[in-house]
Amino acid sequence: MKATFRHSMSWLHTWVGLLLGWLLYFVFITGTAGYLDTEIDRWMMPEAPIADFSVAPEKTLELSIRYLEQHAPDAQRWFSSLPINRNDPYPRVFWSGAQGEGVAARGSQLLDPTTGAALETRDTSGGQTLYRMHWRLHYLPAEMAFWLVGVATMFMLIALITGVIIHRKIFADFFSFRPKKGPRSWLDAHNITSVLSLPFQLMITYSGLIFMMFTYMPLVVAAWYGTGAESRQQFFDEVFSPLPAQQASTETASMVALEQIVHQAQLHWQGAALRSIDIQHPYNANSRIIVRGNHASGPLRAAGTLVFDGVSGELLTEQPARISGSKTFRDLMLGLHEGLFAGPVLRALYVFFGLLGSAMIATGLMLWSVKRRERAEKSRQQPHFGLRLVEKLNVATVLGLPVAIAAYFWANRLLPLELSNRAGWEVHSLFLVWLLLLIHASLRSTRQVWLEQSWLAAAAFGCLPLLNALTTDRHLLTSLAAGDWVFAGFDLSMLGLGVLFACLAGYLQSKAVPSTSTASTRPAARPSKAWPEAK
Amino acid sequence: MSFLLVFLLAVIGFTGLALSLDRHYRQVWQSLPSKQQRWRWRLCGWFCLLLSLVVSLNRSNWDHGLVFWFALLTLAALSVVLILSYRPTLLRGSVK
Numbered sequence: 001m002k003a004t005f006r007h008s009m010s011w012l013h014t015w016v017g018l019l020l021g022w023l024l025y026f027v028f029i030t031g032t033a034g035y036l037d038t039e040i041d042r043w044m045m046p047e048a049p050i051a052d053f054s055v056a057p058e059k060t061l062e063l064s065i066r067y068l069e070q071h072a073p074d075a076q077r078w079f080s081s082l083p084i085n086r087n088d089p090y091p092r093v094f095w096s097g098a099q100g101e102g103v104a105a106r107g108s109q110l111l112d113p114t115t116g117a118a119l120e121t122r123d124t125s126g127g128q129t130l131y132r133m134h135w136r137l138h139y140l141p142a143e144m145a146f147w148l149v150g151v152a153t154m155f156m157l158i159a160l161i162t163g164v165i166i167h168r169k170i171f172a173d174f175f176s177f178r179p180k181k182g183p184r185s186w187l188d189a190h191n192i193t194s195v196l197s198l199p200f201q202l203m204i205t206y207s208g209l210i211f212m213m214f215t216y217m218p219l220v221v222a223a224w225y226g227t228g229a230e231s232r233q234q235f236f237d238e239v240f241s242p243l244p245a246q247q248a249s250t251e252t253a254s255m256v257a258l259e260q261i262v263h264q265a266q267l268h269w270q271g272a273a274l275r276s277i278d279i280q281h282p283y284n285a286n287s288r289i290i291v292r293g294n295h296a297s298g299p300l301r302a303a304g305t306l307v308f309d310g311v312s313g314e315l316l317t318e319q320p321a322r323i324s325g326s327k328t329f330r331d332l333m334l335g336l337h338e339g340l341f342a343g344p345v346l347r348a349l350y351v352f353f354g355l356l357g358s359a360m361i362a363t364g365l366m367l368w369s370v371k372r373r374e375r376a377e378k379s380r381q382q383p384h385f386g387l388r389l390v391e392k393l394n395v396a397t398v399l400g401l402p403v404a405i406a407a408y409f410w411a412n413r414l415l416p417l418e419l420s421n422r423a424g425w426e427v428h429s430l431f432l433v434w435l436l437l438l439i440h441a442s443l444r445s446t447r448q449v450w451l452e453q454s455w456l457a458a459a460a461f462g463c464l465p466l467l468n469a470l471t472t473d474r475h476l477l478t479s480l481a482a483g484d485w486v487f488a489g490f491d492l493s494m495l496g497l498g499v500l501f502a503c504l505a506g507y508l509q510s511k512a513v514p515s516t517s518t519a520s521t522r523p524a525a526r527p528s529k530a531w532p533e534a535k
Numbered sequence: 536m537s538f539l540l541v542f543l544l545a546v547i548g549f550t551g552l553a554l555s556l557d558r559h560y561r562q563v564w565q566s567l568p569s570k571q572q573r574w575r576w577r578l579c580g581w582f583c584l585l586l587s588l589v590v591s592l593n594r595s596n597w598d599h600g601l602v603f604w605f606a607l608l609t610l611a612a613l614s615v616v617l618i619l620s621y622r623p624t625l626l627r628g629s630v631k
Contacts, residue, residue, distance in 0.1 A: 175553040177620040196612045199605045299598050336602070345538060349606040
């Protein structure tokens with residue numbers, strides 16, 4: 001055990017940070033991409049039209065029901081979500097328990113907003129898979145991924161708290177960044193990125209744990225409801241659904257006109273937007289229609305729910321957005337984490353803070369290796385294997401992951417459209433490229449890897465708009481001319497990332513060939529430094 | 536446009552707090568602040584930060600405003616850090 005409290009906290013911070021840093025970096029980068037999930041979806045489905053939020057809900061509903069009647073007859077449940085903001089750009093239908101020849105029992109489909117036909121797009125994993133990776137870790141079994149991410153998140157929270165404790169001069173150093181001073185600069189960068197964005201980092205980490213609180217802390221529910229799956233379900237029903245599920249009757253019945261339901265709901269909520277219509281047992285005597293309001297109107301991720309009788313159209317019950325203090329607190333945490341309510345400016349800030357969080361983790365990882373590299377060189381020892389391993393893993397994660405994500409976008413444009421499991425191969429491309437970059441990192445010197453992978457990242461992101469222009473008919477100029485800001489925004493962001501990585505590469509290159517002036521200020525006894533070192 | 540005002544107030548607020556610290560005062564004026572100056576900057580800093588909070592809450596959806604305030608606070612503090620690190624003398628002209 002270390003001598004003082006601050007020492008032991010410092011030890012904890014250093015080693016926990018190192019051990020889980022790479023996983024947390026992955027979570028932060030893919031989670032940040034998640035703030036632009038539907039925008040990425042859009043770019044990866046170039047066949048889809050510009051989203052149109054001006055279609056009346058009655059019209060969208062009519063198209064949705066027509067689709068469901070054709071493709072999901074005799075279903076137990078029809079669900080239609082309405083495009084009201086960037087969170088759901090297109091009408092979407094979902095169904096379960098459908099019967100009939102050649103009919104999928106359950107399914108989900110995006111619809112064309114004007115024709116109501118299935119939206120014909122390429123088979124893609126889209127922004128959704130990229131976003132889900134940050135807690136699903138893609139290849140792992142769900143339960144295992146939840147626990148891994150949960151443990152990492154818990155330690156992230158510990159790292160944040162111990163970080164504040166071990167920061168010696170948190171107020172005096174609040175505004176201090178001293179560039180070009182070796183490990184000092186890395187420590188400053190680590191401190192600045194974490195301290196200044198601490199409100200965001202604490203919120204995102206704590207709320208991340210709240211997301212899966214029923215997985216991590218099942219005993220709280222079990223203590224009151226029992227441990228079986230049924231008792232768990234009873235708890236969820238009580239908290240999250242306004243009325244217990246109704247069994248289907250043997251009698252069929254006609255369905256109430258949906259315009260009437262929409263009208264009633266709008267009247268009830270004084271014209272606020274409706275997000276979804278959920279029809280249980282359509283055309284059955286026990287049919288129910290559940291209407292949900294917009295849960296993205298504010299940081300509190302909750303909306304009112306109205307339950308109607310599906311035959312008579314009578315309002316059966318209402319569940320307001322806030323039903324209890326503890327649920328409201330949870331909704332607030334989830335809402336702040338997902339940022340569904342954020343408009344363009346706040347969304348850009350969310351992305352920026354996600355990147356700051358990633359930078360906080362990356363600078364922490366760098367600090368670990370830079371300090372030890374300096375120590376090893378001062379004592380003229382061969383760098384330890386562990387140090388070299390960390391250096392390789394650092395570069396292959398910090399630069400390798402962004403390149404791998406670029407590869408995911410390249411795969412979307414380059415894989416043949418008729419390839420079976422095309423969406424799956426997009427994701428495989430991401431991880432294959434990442435693996436290749438890890439191998440590349442293990443074969444070359446660390447300084448070369450930093451240089452080569454940043455040029456690669458610059459090219460991979462910078463050329464994406466060109467690739468898009470060559471493989472689709474929506475190049476940047478047509479998107480700009482058509483006022484298609486989502487598409488143009490993606491292309492421009494990729495160009496921006498390309499330029500950023502090119503700047504990094506240029507900077508590294510200039511350091512790799514030290515000019516005479518910098519060489520004179522540098523002690524001659526320290527010739528061969530791995531890149532992240534100061535003059 | 537109110538977020539621009541909130542941001543500017545926060546930048547001024549953090550500049551004030553930074554200038555109440557010897558290290559940053561010296562970066563800008565190559566001298567040390569007197570005790571009185573230190574307190575004046577600190578007071579000005581906190582006042583502007585408070586004012587930025589009031590401005591961001593003063594709208595119909597105050598909950599959005601509060602989230603915005605936290606976000607812009609970080610952005611403003613970062614801007615002050617970058618100015619102090621690379622162009623500290625910039626503050627001499629604009630603040631006084």
